Amino acid sequence: MTTAATTLPGKFHDAVIRWQETYLSDFDFLVDNWEKYFPNDQRFRLCAYREQGICGEIECGELEGQPKFTQACDMDPKRAHQLLGAIRAQASTEFGSIQQHRLTLARAQHEQDQMWVLRMMAEELRHGYQMLHLLLDDDWSHVSEISSADMVEEILSMTTGSHVLGAFNIDFDSFVDNVVFCALIDRVGKFQLAMQQVSAYKPMAESMPPMLREEAFHLATGVVPMRRWVTQAAQGEVYVTMEGLQRAWNKWLPRGLEMFGDERGGGTNVRLGLKPMKNKEAQEGYYKECGKVLRDLNMRYLRARLPKLSRNEAIRALDRILEGEVVQGVGREALLHLPDQRFYRRRGLPAFEMIGTQGEVFEDVAAYTQHLSETLPESYRASADFRGYVDLLRQVNGGEVTAHEASSRAPALRRVGGSCPCSKSVRWVVDSPAESSSLETPLATP
Amino acid sequence: MPDLDEDILIRPLSEVDIGDIVEIDEKQGGIYRPEVWEQRVGYYLRRDPEISVVASLEDRVIGFMLGEVRSGEFGLEESTGWIEVLGVDPEFRGQSIGRRLGEQILERIKNRGATTVRTLVDAGQEDLSGFFLALGFEPAPLKPYVRTL
Ligand SMILES: CC(C)(COP(=O)(O)OP(=O)(O)OC[C@H]1O[C@@H](n2cnc3c(N)ncnc32)[C@H](O)[C@@H]1OP(=O)(O)O)[C@@H](O)C(=O)NCCC(=O)NCCS
Ligand SMILES: [Fe+2]
Ligand SMILES: [Fe+2]
Numbered sequence: 219m220t221t222a223a224t225t226l227p228g229k230f231h232d233a234v235i236r237w238q239e240t241y242l243s244d245f246d247f248l249v250d251n252w253e254k255y256f257p258n259d260q261r262f263r264l265c266a267y268r269e270q271g272i273c274g275e276i277e278c279g280e281l282e283g284q285p286k287f288t289q290a291c292d293m294d295p296k297r298a299h300q301l302l303g304a305i306r307a308q309a310s311t312e313f314g315s316i317q318q319h320r321l322t323l324a325r326a327q328h329e330q331d332q333m334w335v336l337r338m339m340a341e342e343l344r345h346g347y348q349m350l351h352l353l354l355d356d357d358w359s360h361v362s363e364i365s366s367a368d369m370v371e372e373i374l375s376m377t378t379g380s381h382v383l384g385a386f387n388i389d390f391d392s393f394v395d396n397v398v399f400c401a402l403i404d405r406v407g408k409f410q411l412a413m414q415q416v417s418a419y420k421p422m423a424e425s426m427p428p429m430l431r432e433e434a435f436h437l438a439t440g441v442v443p444m445r446r447w448v449t450q451a452a453q454g455e456v457y458v459t460m461e462g463l464q465r466a467w468n469k470w471l472p473r474g475l476e477m478f479g480d481e482r483g484g485g486t487n488v489r490l491g492l493k494p495m496k497n498k499e500a501q502e503g504y505y506k507e508c509g510k511v512l513r514d515l516n517m518r519y520l521r522a523r524l525p526k527l528s529r530n531e532a533i534r535a536l537d538r539i540l541e542g543e544v545v546q547g548v549g550r551e552a553l554l555h556l557p558d559q560r561f562y563r564r565r566g567l568p569a570f571e572m573i574g575t576q577g578e579v580f581e582d583v584a585a586y587t588q589h590l591s592e593t594l595p596e597s598y599r600a601s602a603d604f605r606g607y608v609d610l611l612r613q614v615n616g617g618e619v620t621a622h623e624a625s626s627r628a629p630a631l632r633r634v635g636g637s638c639p640c641s642k643s644v645r646w647v648v649d650s651p652a653e654s655s656s657l658e659t660p661l662a663t664p
Numbered sequence: 665m666p667d668l669d670e671d672i673l674i675r676p677l678s679e680v681d682i683g684d685i686v687e688i689d690e691k692q693g694g695i696y697r698p699e700v701w702e703q704r705v706g707y708y709l710r711r712d713p714e715i716s717v718v719a720s721l722e723d724r725v726i727g728f729m730l731g732e733v734r735s736g737e738f739g740l741e742e743s744t745g746w747i748e749v750l751g752v753d754p755e756f757r758g759q760s761i762g763r764r765l766g767e768q769i770l771e772r773i774k775n776r777g778a779t780t781v782r783t784l785v786d787a788g789q790e791d792l793s794g795f796f797l798a799l800g801f802e803p804a805p806l807k808p809y810v811r812t813l
Binding site (some may be wrong): 440442446517529 | 677690704709711713
């Protein structure tokens with residue numbers, strides 16, 4: 219296996235650097251301290267990687283067996299258009315997550331956790347860079363009226379609230395969000411990247427393996443601290459409680475499920491050879507994997523809480539507790555539970571259904587919002603995102619809008635770059651080298 | 665009883681495997697040490713998640729082999745693969761799972777450009793030396809020394 223590394227043309231590379239200086243100001247700290255925290259690991263490099271020697275034939279869909287496309291202009295407009303949308307959405311998520319993580323990065327209790335998140339953020343920057351590389355390295359003019367340069371400008375101009383997918387429009391409230399987000403939302407990333415490894419567009423397929431290698435570390439950045447937190451919670455520590463963690467799962471898991479797209483869709487991607495699985499199938503795999511992570515967390519908790527139990531006794535005790543028994547003072551409420559797939563959804567098949575975390579069905583809005591208030595983090599309930607959902611839920615129940623209409627009003631469907639980037643006074647992509655004073659201007663944007 | 669050969673999947677290590685690896689380790693060594701495996705799995709994922717492999721059967725990990733490629737150690741200038749920790753669930757031993765893990769990790773190490781693979785086995789661990797000999801390893805002239813401080 220070999221990878222080829224490239225950088226973007228100068229002005230675009232510089233635009234990303236300017237963006238990094240604004241949203242990832244700890245980058246230099248990471249670089250300066252790399253050897254201390256990640257001894258002997260390959261140094262971080264802001265560049266695009268392409269894996270060499272991947273499968274050259276289309277792996278699924280109607281053109282299965284034919285050579286993969288190496289240029290966008292060789293693809294029929296439908297395929298190219300679909301792909302372009304996916305690249306832009308992917309870029310939006312990569313840059314968007316950095317804007318979220320930065321808010322609470324400084325609040326970590328442990329240095330290692332913080333440095334892992336910081337490294338992960340730098341790698342997300344590289345992922346965004348990788349997607350810009352796909353936009354700029356090819357000619358998309360037959361499927362887009364916007365120039366590649368303006369597409370880059372649009373993506374770099376997005377902020378929390380104007381990103382393509384809902385999960386990236388929600389602010390973090392504490393370091394618990396940094397960690398749970400890595401475990402749940404980056405996990406969606408892993409599934410999506412793994413699917414796109416088969417992409418009929420070779421540059422996309424070649425971009426995936428290096429990203430996936432980095433993603434494996436991002437998931438560990440989420441799961442390892444959570445395992446430590448549940449242990450501490452079991453030992454009576456007061457930092458991150460099981461309830462606090464549960465509420466964070468309730469906040470993020472529904473957004474993760476929605477990132478797979480509508481449960482009824484995804485056939486087009488399979489037919490066009492862009493992904494090997496429909497939405498529902500991929501979403502099921504994701505949900506199951508989240509369930510496994512959660513069971514392991516419960517086991518870790520239980521064994522710390524009842525350390526005298528042997529391994530087999532602990533396995534049996536966990537099952538009994540989950541069935542409702544109280545074992546040595548530990549009841550069901552002490553553990554974590556995977557929220558129902560239909561809980562708190564605003565897109566897809568169960569959008570705006572009033573289903574509780576454990577699958578309970580609610581008939582009335584007041585009772586459901588009460589349930590949400592008991593199951594979501596308090597800090598999150600003060601957000602515009604939550605308020606927007608509740609407003610729409612009331613409208614759906616009042617018959618003012620259908621669930622389908624409400625879904626399209628949710629921030630999740632806000633269009634990429636709703637306003638013309640040319641109208642902005644600050645541009646990320648500039649033709650001449652920027653003066654140092656102009657570097658500071660974007661700081662006012664978020 | 666499922667047909668093991670077909671149903672076992674050898675795949676790269678992931679953070680989801682920590683819990684199962686902790687169990688295998690506890691079954692083989694009798695000690696529950698989750699922190700050790702959280703650190704180790706975190707380490708190998710950070711280094712290169714495509715080298716280390718696990719054997720999974722119906723979504724449960726029943727064997728693992730963790731390693732990496734390094735260079736410049738012990739005066740070994742060329743990049744060298746190291747197999748550092750491994751284990752097969754005692755219930756599943758003797759069914760070629762270790763061999764399959766070994767073959768996969770060797771191939772992955774080779775793909776990274778290394779031409780040698782090394783491992784260290786405690787002289788008392790006959791099973792491990794037998795296993796590595798069966799995989800084609802030979803005793804190396806490099807002799808380890810140690811002293812307590
Ligand atoms: C060593 C170990 C990995 C072997 O796993 P396994 O799945 O049972 O091995 P396989 O069935 O694939 O056997 C592969 C080869 O190794 C040989 N082998 C396996 N166990 C052996 C033993 N105890 N003694 C001698 N040779 C052995 C087999 O004969 C086989 O050779 P063959 O294919 O030519 O017939 C497993 O026994 C184990 O996990 N042991 C404990 C490891 C340990 O202590 N880890 C902690 C320190 S890192
Ligand atoms: Fe990413
Ligand atoms: Fe990620």
